[in-house]
Amino acid sequence: xxxxxxxxxxxxxxxxxxxxxxxxxxxxxxxxxxxxxxxxxxxxxxxxxxxxxxxxxxxxxxxxxxx
Amino acid sequence: xxxxxxxxxxxxxxxxxxxxxxxxxxxxxxxxxxxxxxxxxxxxxxxxxxxxxxxxxxxxxxxxxxxxxxxxxxxxxxxxxxxxxxxxxxxxxxxxxxxxxxxxxxxxxxxxx
Amino acid sequence: xxxxxxxxxxxxxxxxxxxxxxxxxxxxxxxxxxxxxxxxxxxxxxxxxxxxxxxxxxxxxxxxxxxxxxxxxxxxxxxxxxxxxxxxxxxxxxxxxxxxxxxxxxxxxxxxxxxxxxxxxxxxxxxxxxxxxxxxxxxxxxxxxxxxxxxxxxxxxxxxxxxxxxxxxxxxxxxxxxxxxxx
Numbered sequence: 001x002x003x004x005x006x007x008x009x010x011x012x013x014x015x016x017x018x019x020x021x022x023x024x025x026x027x028x029x030x031x032x033x034x035x036x037x038x039x040x041x042x043x044x045x046x047x048x049x050x051x052x053x054x055x056x057x058x059x060x061x062x063x064x065x066x067x
Numbered sequence: 068x069x070x071x072x073x074x075x076x077x078x079x080x081x082x083x084x085x086x087x088x089x090x091x092x093x094x095x096x097x098x099x100x101x102x103x104x105x106x107x108x109x110x111x112x113x114x115x116x117x118x119x120x121x122x123x124x125x126x127x128x129x130x131x132x133x134x135x136x137x138x139x140x141x142x143x144x145x146x147x148x149x150x151x152x153x154x155x156x157x158x159x160x161x162x163x164x165x166x167x168x169x170x171x172x173x174x175x176x177x178x179x180x
Numbered sequence: 181x182x183x184x185x186x187x188x189x190x191x192x193x194x195x196x197x198x199x200x201x202x203x204x205x206x207x208x209x210x211x212x213x214x215x216x217x218x219x220x221x222x223x224x225x226x227x228x229x230x231x232x233x234x235x236x237x238x239x240x241x242x243x244x245x246x247x248x249x250x251x252x253x254x255x256x257x258x259x260x261x262x263x264x265x266x267x268x269x270x271x272x273x274x275x276x277x278x279x280x281x282x283x284x285x286x287x288x289x290x291x292x293x294x295x296x297x298x299x300x301x302x303x304x305x306x307x308x309x310x311x312x313x314x315x316x317x318x319x320x321x322x323x324x325x326x327x328x329x330x331x332x333x334x335x336x337x338x339x340x341x342x343x344x345x346x347x348x349x350x351x352x353x354x355x356x357x358x359x360x361x362x363x
Contacts, residue, residue: 007071007075008070010082011352012227013082013085013285014352015228016227017283018245018281018355018359019230019231019247019248019358020247021247022247022361023244023245023246023247023248023356023361024187024245024247024269025246072352073351073353074337074351075350076287076349076350079348081287082285082348082350
């Protein structure tokens with residue numbers, strides 16, 4: 001009848017579905033750099049702008065690390 | 068850890084097949100059917116990489132034109148993009164993909180690259 | 181770096197003594213967070229540990245669980261993120277007040293249709309129902325259910341199972357309201 005799958009194993013799929021694909025998504029920002037020079041600042045709200053223009057406007061604080 | 072099961076089906080075997088898919092989800096490995104899946108995945112990944120590379124190259128050129136970078140920085144940028152371009156060629160060759168393969172058609176929006 | 185676990189109303193009850201939890205206040209809301217551990221693999225154990233913390237928090241307050249692996253530079257960043265979305269977060273908290281999430285999945289040996297779900301919907305405040313991901317999964321659903329309606333809901337699922345012996349119904353929970361935290 002029932003197999004030896006632990007209740008926890010079966011519940012794991014439901015857990016993964018929730019933790020990795022559910023919940024509130026807090027947007028972060030990332031900065032793309034090449035050769036240690038920051039080039040592109042990308043917000044997960046799909047705003048793409050160049051770093052100099054952001055700095056000129058009084059830059060948003062950088063939350064991510066360089067890639 | 069409290070048990071999360073509120074109702075178990077009499078026939079739990081039907082849920083036994085989920086284990087491999089779950090392992091993939093957690094460790095992000097590629098599953099069965101390597102050849103097609105791998106090439107298709109490589110195509111997708113390299114397209115994104117190519118997009119980013121072009122984006123950053125364009126941005127680098129704008130920075131160079133605008134001035135404000137030291138000759139050293141300009142040199143470093145130039146070298147790096149040369150390297151990136153070479154590396155992309157290597158990767159494309161490794162997966163048997165050419166420039167046309169690395170272009171996503173977005174329907175009414177035209178091509179990505 | 182800090183790890184963000186959940187968002188709740190502020191002020192609220194004292195925090196459980198776990199994972200160096202702190203409540204970062206932001207105008208009637210709080211980001212519930214702790215120091216971020218070294219970045220490890222996403223293992224089963226890590227997921228369950230994270231879940232334990234969120235559920236401990238949920239014992240005595242309504243909350244919106246945050247997606248796993250959400251890390252921010254510092255508490256100020258967390259406060260800013262919460263402030264930015266104050267309206268929608270307050271609305272979502274109201275929506276899940278006093279409720280938990282239950283997960284229902286239905287599988288079958290041969291392709292077919294999911295069972296009639298009216299009875300379950302009538303016991304729930306809200307639901308998300310989706311088709312399965314493979315040919316044997318007939319339904320993936322999440323139900324937002326009052327805490328004290330969980331038992332009745334489980335009984336209804338058992339009845340549904342009896343009425344559909346060729347199907348396999350799996351009900352898990354109670355979970356924090358992951359599927360009802362974002363509109």
